[in-house]
Amino acid sequence: MTLFRTLALGAGMVGLLLSTAHAEGLQGKIIGFSQIGSESGWRAAETSVTKAEAEARGIDLKFADAQQKQENQIKAIRGFIAQGVDAILVAPVVATGWEEVLTEAKEAEIPVVLLDRGIEGPEDLYLTSVASDQVKEGRVAGEWLAGTVGEAQCNIVELQGTVGSSPAINRKQGFEEAIAGKANLAIIRSQTGDFTRSKGKEVMEGFLKAEDGGKNICAVYAHNDDMAVGAIQAIKDAGLKPGSDILVVSIDAVPDIFAAMVAGEANATVELTPNMAGPAFDALQAYWDAGTEPAKFIITESKLYTPADDPQGEYERRKDLGY
Amino acid sequence: MTRQTVDLRPNGQPPVPRPRPVAQVLMRPQVIALAAVLGVNWLLFPGFFSITWQDGRLFGSLIDVLNRGAPVAILAIGMTMVIATKGVDLSVGAVMAISGAVAATLVSAGVSAPVAVLAALAAGLLCGLWNGVLVTVLEIQPIIATLVLMVAGRGVAQLITEGTIVTFSDPVLIFIGTGAFLGLPMPVVIALVLMVAATLIVRRTALGLLIEAVGVNRSAARFAGLSAGAFLVAVYAFAGVCAAIAGLIVAGDIRGADANNAGLWLELDAILAVVIGGTSLLGGRFSIPMAVLGAIIIQAMxxxxxxxxxxxxxxxxxxxxxxxxxxxxxxxxxALLVRRLRGLQSGAGK
Incomplete structure (x- = not known):
């Protein structure tokens, strides 16, 4: 272990020397990226966007897929340290158990940036973390709906994510914050659709039957786009027009929701950007060029997309990202 | 749920079902349970039983129950046979994902829909044969043998779809999931046809008896002259095909193959449906219609x-x-307790 540490430290030093030899910018930097895996379309998109962002900046990205296992991530990070990379990006699969390996990186003076998820442990183990604010995502969706319906009475049905998962809890909370105090807006039904299309469709079918064939529902808020796509089909099966008879607002901004917007069947989506690496690279560049210590938590933008934002173009831009 | 073993003695009672009085069928615990669940639904939502005609099909909560219950019912038909042989098939959920992935990927690549459907069914058959061979030839315990495909199968499906949700707009595939025939949703029609056909085949021939014989005592069945191995392989293959049909339905329903989520945990619902239907996990006596009823009870809930x-x-x-x-x-x-209580009452009345 000591030998390994010494080696790693040595390799880190070499990396440090190499990095100072380069001119400004990230051209030629070697950055390791330990990705969780490819369990969802969004994750696949994050991987491909990270690779594209690295290529655009001339970074030599070392990619390691951990296949959902922390031990693989720890191995990959040790490998990066041994290789003497300039920086390490980690999308941690779980929140705990990182102190030892990140201390090794710190001793090797390799900055670590956390992507998408946080960890429990001392904050000085990593340079910064880039993640979205899930509560804000829900709030943006809620504010859009409140702004769109104005003073009209609007009964909302909610398709929640998997019960107990943090995006489901946070996106629910944010939405409720946004519509709190508006007497004309009320969530009349809320059930879990497990973040999937088929459950989203099934739950929406139930809601439509229970609310007078859907005549009593003015909007559906889905915690992700997939459930919204399922709900749209259920609304059509019930003989109503999604997008006009029932408003559809959801979160994620995957390509298929833009296809639905093109067809006039979805009204708004809040982007969970797969570009977590871009802000991470920017922070690293500022850190190296000017010595600027970045904020500990960089929050990505939760951008709202509506049919006014060129859904066809957004669909084309996203469809090959691996969603 | 008393376990009735098959009597192979020549003068034993034939296990062919005798016509039962309607009242006796209605007094079955499954029927009572379904009535109770539907009754509670009606109390919760008074419009539960209202069925209307819309866009050339029946429309209502009761139809939803049947429609949404159909995939599990179809899985349960195959699962009943497997469980009757004292086996279990944990892989059916993953096979659903594979079947949907095969069909969706093929139609997206421009292959005609009937070919894609046949390929999906063939994939299901192949998965079933794989399970059957593991169980019979390699003599691996069914729960472990099918666990292999349960875990690996979802990976196979993800490889086929390359990790994305493959969407399609092929009218034939969509019809399988969302179409209607004589006003009934297509999944219900498919499940019904499959249930009647499977029941007739096992009950009007000796097949059912033979399956029960294998389940009760495989060695004894073999000594009695049955090629038990061939039966087992056939039963697992049938379960695989049932899973493939269910997979086509759920893919057609959402117009896409979602390898991560299609059929996820449905194998457990199917096993539960079979158990609610009164088939013992120890093999032997089985009932396909009761398993379907079990699936409907789960969905009604x-x-x-x-x-x-x-x-x-x-x-x-x-x-x-x-x-x-x-x-x-x-x-x-x-049941014993109820009988005793009744006995006490009648005793007290004298």
Whole structure:
């Protein structure tokens, strides 16, 4: 272990020397990226966007897929340290158990940036973390709906994510914050659709039957786009027009929701950007060029997309990202 | 749920079902349970039984129950046979994902829909044969043999779809999932046809008896001259094809193959449906229509929870409570208790 540490430290030093030899910018930097895996379309998109962002900046990205296992991530990070990379990006699969390996990186003076998820442990183990604010995502969706319906009475049905998962809890909370105090807006039904299309469709079918064939529902808020796509089909099966008879607002901004917007069947989506690496690279560049210590938590933008934002173009831009 | 073993003695009673009085069928615990669940749904939502005609098809909560219950019912038809042979098939959910992935990927690549459907069914058959060979030739315990495909199968499906949800707009595939025939949703029609056909085949021929014989005692069945191995392979293959049909339905329903989620945990619902239907996990006596009824009970409960307006945190608790109640209702001890209580009452009345 000591030998390994010494080696790693040595390799880190070499990396440090190499990095100072380069001119400004990230051209030629070697950055390791330990990705969780490819369990969802969004994750696949994050991987491909990270690779594209690295290529655009001339970074030599070392990619390691951990296949959902922390031990693989720890191995990959040790490998990066041994290789003497300039920086390490980690999308941690779980929140705990990182102190030892990140201390090794710190001793090797390799900055670590956390992507998408946080960890429990001392904050000085990593340079910064880039993640979205899930509560804000829900709030943006809620504010859009409140702004769109104005003073009209609007009964909302909610398709929640998997019960107990943090995006489901946070996106629910944010939405409720946004519509709190508006007497004309009320969530009349809320059930879990497990973040999937088929459950989203099934739950929406139930809601439509229970609310007078859907005549009593003015909007559906889905915690992700997939459930919204399922709900749209259920609304059509019930003989109503999604997008006009029932408003559809959801979160994620995957390509298929833009296809639905093109067809006039979805009204708004809040982007969970797969570009977590871009802000991470920017922070690293500022850190190296000017010595600027970045904020500990960089929050990505939760951008709202509506049919006014060129859904066809957004669909084309996203469809090959691996969603 | 008393276990009735098959009597192979020449002068034993034939296990061919005799026509039973309607009242006796209606007094079955499964029928009572379904009536109770539907009754509760009706109390929660008075419009539960209202069925209207819309866009050339029946429309209503009751139709939803049948439609949404159809995939599990189809899985349960195959699962009943497997369980009757004292086996179990954990891979059916993953096979659903594979079948949907095969069909969706092929039609997206421009292959005609009938070919894609046949390929999906063939994939299901192949998966079933794989399970059957592991169980019979390699003599691996069914729960482990099928666990292999349960875990690996989802990976195979993800490889086929390359990790994305493959969407399609092929009218034939969509019809399988969402179409209607004589006003009934296509999944219901498919499940019904499959149930009647499977029941007739096992009950009007000796097949059912032979399957039960293999389940009760495989060695004895073999000594009696049955090629038990061939039966087992055939039964697993049939379960694979059933899973493939269910996979086509759920893919057609959402117009896409979702390898991550299609059929996820449905193998457990299918096993539960079979058990609610009164088939013992120890093999032997089985009933396909009762397993289908079990699937409908599960779905009636799911739909009831959806329209009840309970918060989703209670979903699993409610489901568990109802299932425990149904299983207690079916247990021989409960039946004994009821008989004793009746005996006491009549004794007290004298």
């Amino acid at each position: 799911n739909t009831g929870i959806l329209i009840s307006g309970f918060s989703p945190e209670f979903n699993l608790v409610v489901k568990a409570a109802v299932i425990v109640a149904i299983l207690i209702l079916q247990s021989p001890h409960a």
